[in-house]
Amino acid sequence: xxxxxxxxxxxxxxxxxxxxxxxxxxxxxxxxxxxxxxxxxxxxxxxxxxxxxxxxxxxxxxxxxxxxxxxxxxxxxxxxxxxxxxxxxxxxxxxxxxxxxxxxxxxxxxxxxxxxxxxxxxxxxxxxxxxxxxxxxxxxxxxxxxxxxxxxxxxxxxxxxxxxxxxxxxxxxxxxxxxxxxxxxxxxxxxxxxxxxxxxxxxxxxxxxxxxxxxxxxxxxxxxxxxxxxxxxxxxxxxxxxxxxxxxxxxxxxxxxxxxxxxxxxxxx
Amino acid sequence: xxxxxxxxxxxxxxxxxxxxxxxxxxxxxxxxxxxxxxxxxxxxxxxxxxxxxxxxxxxxxxxxxxxxxxxxxxxxxxxxxxxxxxxxxxxxxxxxxxxxxxxxxxxxxxxxxxxxxxxxxxxxxxxxxxxxxxxxxxxxxxxxxxxxxxxxxxxxxxxxxxxxxxxxxxxxxxxxxxxxxxxxxxxxxxxxxxxxxxxxxxxxxxxxxxxxxxxxxxxxxxxxxxxxxxxxxxxxxxxxxxxxxxxxxxxxxxxxxxxxxxxxxxxxxxxxxxxxxxxxxxxxxxxx
Numbered sequence: 001x002x003x004x005x006x007x008x009x010x011x012x013x014x015x016x017x018x019x020x021x022x023x024x025x026x027x028x029x030x031x032x033x034x035x036x037x038x039x040x041x042x043x044x045x046x047x048x049x050x051x052x053x054x055x056x057x058x059x060x061x062x063x064x065x066x067x068x069x070x071x072x073x074x075x076x077x078x079x080x081x082x083x084x085x086x087x088x089x090x091x092x093x094x095x096x097x098x099x100x101x102x103x104x105x106x107x108x109x110x111x112x113x114x115x116x117x118x119x120x121x122x123x124x125x126x127x128x129x130x131x132x133x134x135x136x137x138x139x140x141x142x143x144x145x146x147x148x149x150x151x152x153x154x155x156x157x158x159x160x161x162x163x164x165x166x167x168x169x170x171x172x173x174x175x176x177x178x179x180x181x182x183x184x185x186x187x188x189x190x191x192x193x194x195x196x197x198x199x200x201x202x203x204x205x206x207x208x209x210x211x212x213x214x215x216x217x218x219x220x221x222x223x224x225x226x227x228x229x230x231x232x233x234x235x236x237x238x239x240x241x242x243x244x245x246x247x248x249x250x251x252x253x254x255x256x257x258x259x260x261x262x263x264x265x266x267x268x269x
Numbered sequence: 270x271x272x273x274x275x276x277x278x279x280x281x282x283x284x285x286x287x288x289x290x291x292x293x294x295x296x297x298x299x300x301x302x303x304x305x306x307x308x309x310x311x312x313x314x315x316x317x318x319x320x321x322x323x324x325x326x327x328x329x330x331x332x333x334x335x336x337x338x339x340x341x342x343x344x345x346x347x348x349x350x351x352x353x354x355x356x357x358x359x360x361x362x363x364x365x366x367x368x369x370x371x372x373x374x375x376x377x378x379x380x381x382x383x384x385x386x387x388x389x390x391x392x393x394x395x396x397x398x399x400x401x402x403x404x405x406x407x408x409x410x411x412x413x414x415x416x417x418x419x420x421x422x423x424x425x426x427x428x429x430x431x432x433x434x435x436x437x438x439x440x441x442x443x444x445x446x447x448x449x450x451x452x453x454x455x456x457x458x459x460x461x462x463x464x465x466x467x468x469x470x471x472x473x474x475x476x477x478x479x480x481x482x483x484x485x486x487x488x489x490x491x492x493x494x495x496x497x498x499x500x501x502x503x504x505x506x507x508x509x510x511x512x513x514x515x516x517x518x519x520x521x522x523x524x525x526x527x528x529x530x531x532x533x534x535x536x537x538x539x540x541x542x543x544x545x546x547x548x549x550x551x552x553x554x555x556x557x
Binding site: 075079088100105134 | 452454455457458459460461462463464465468472473476477479551552553556557
């Protein structure tokens with residue numbers, strides 16, 4: 001197991017007209033092994049670009065990502081990924097989706113089957129193995145996505161707004177599931193979200209990003225994931241610390257949005 | 270009649286009454302799901318056609334040269350079903366036409382799907398084949414008959430080659446569309462799960478393309494069925510197309526009509542089988 005070192009990442013796109021877009025500007029984050037880190041920011045702050053670079057789908061124009069001393073050059077099984085939605089294989093059953101990674105690695109069927117059963121129970125989908133994934137609700141599909149990722153036993157789990165498309169109630173339940181999986185497996189988790197509450201609840205560390213150019217605005221160290229391990233989630237979210245931090249982060253993001261609007265108006269004028 | 274009275278299952282089946290969901294809708298015009306099968310009117314339409322034919326036959330309203338009587342046609346059908354037509358059994362006429370279509374579609378798929386994959390997956394493949402495919406696509410297969418006859422004569426190979434060409438470009442375009450439709454997050458997910466390029470091709474891109482490929486198969490079957498009959502009209506001694514052409518030469522209008530009815534029915538049956546197969550083989554279609 002290892003953490004991730006994100007070191008001086010910049011991403012610059014050259015536009016057809018000759019202009020440049022700075023999607024990311026000198027972003028550095030050190031994620032320790034077993035940490036759960038959330039990344040929050042308004043749209044256009046480059047958080048998805050950053051996650052795609054860590055996953056190895058994009059190569060940055062400057063800087064590098066290292067895992068256990070090795071430079072990330074492309075996607076790999078040690079960095080599991082959970083997407084927002086639509087990344088399950090609809091032609092496979094729930095169990096076959098979860099078994100995808102082990103099957104590709106050529107592990108024995110019996111071993112994979114046992115693992116799949118265990119993981120489906122972990123995510124609360126026991127008995128759903130033979131169902132086609134398209135018959136499941138959005139929340140259940142994301143449970144499958146989590147189980148599929150865990151079946152591969154990655155060192156790091158990258159989550160790209162995994163709960164973004166779910167309704168509010170399902171979302172809260174799934175947040176608890178993510179926390180439980182983090183605690184039970186000890187995996188390093190990096191989660192992108194646009195929900196302030198989710199970012200606070202699922203981040204020992206919260207990294208707030210700002211747009212134009214995409215950069216780290218501020219970093220918080222938060223006690224809430226730890227608290228939620230011993231306390232009901234609703235109580236944690238209703239606590240005075242949580243509420244105060246939420247307001248602080250919210251107003252920060254509000255100010256960014258205002259600034260963007262101001263810039264846009266200035267650009268037009 | 271009381272609004273609350275539940276219509277009988279029969280009248281719902283016939284489409285004379287709306288089903289239980291549609292019945293509760295206040296807005297029906299413009300709601301496509303509120304239009305039912307109208308089965309009663311389908312039966313009525315078919316019955317009316319038959320009735321018109323019977324009336325015309327009984328009262329001898331039409332010269333048999335233009336349109337045969339229904340009893341005469343039936344007698345002819347029984348005769349050619351038993352004795353065959355021009356020394357070839359009716360089943361052979363049907364069988365050879367179906368065989369040609371299936372062969373053409375088979376070879377068209379065999380070549381077209383890899384071609385479409387190459388076009389969807391590689392810039393070189395797209396560049397190489399795009400001009401050819403886009404040029405051949407709008408040419409009706411029938412326009413190729415003279416060339417195919419010049420090249421291969423009128424034997425069996427020539428007809429299957431023509432049908433191969435007819436389905437080839439349909440299958441290529443379908444496979445290309447299927448490959449292009451893969452959502453990038455599925456491919457990314459597979460890479461993150463440790464899949465190799467070959468595994469992604471086999472376990473992600475291929476199954477993802479199957480619905481489009483199957484739609485291509487259905488279109489191919491339809492186009493090839495139309496093409497085989499036309500090809501047999503021009504040059505063949507067996508097959509449904511040749512049967513009606515020869516019958517025309519002997520002024521046997523009844524045999525011509527029988528041929529046309531069989532061609533229509535078989536085309537319809539092929540479509541039904543393909544739809545059934547699609548639902549059975551690709552139940553995930555449109556549910557990604």
